[in-house]
Amino acid sequence: MPAQCSHxxxxxxxxxxxxxxxxxxxxxxxxxxxxxxxxVRYLGWTRAAADAAGLTAREIDKALWEHGKRRARAxxxxxx
Numbered sequence: 001m002p003a004q005c006s007h008x009x010x011x012x013x014x015x016x017x018x019x020x021x022x023x024x025x026x027x028x029x030x031x032x033x034x035x036x037x038x039x040v041r042y043l044g045w046t047r048a049a050a051d052a053a054g055l056t057a058r059e060i061d062k063a064l065w066e067h068g069k070r071r072a073r074a075x076x077x078x079x080x
Contacts, residue, residue: 014038015047021068 016022018039020030026045031065046057053060 013056013058016043017065018042019061019068021066021072022061022064023068025064025068027055038041042060054071 018034022078023034023042024030043057046060049055049060050057
């Protein structure tokens with residue numbers, strides 16, 4: 001969805017990218033597709049978290065992605 005928003009390129013720090021690692025960091029199960037309403041709720045959450053932390057929505061998004069990626073690596077390591 002974010003790639004389809006022409007206005008996203010004007011203020012990229014105001015938008016979050018819906019990624020499986022970020023979604024899993026918030027406790028949601030990964031899906032093949034997410035409805036636009038899910039992204040809108042995710043964007044609202046990242047913006048609220050960003051305002052509370054004095055960061056941008058994109059910085060929150062990147063932190064969630066990194067957290068999810070590290071969790072996935074740790075999970076794969078435990079399975080070996």
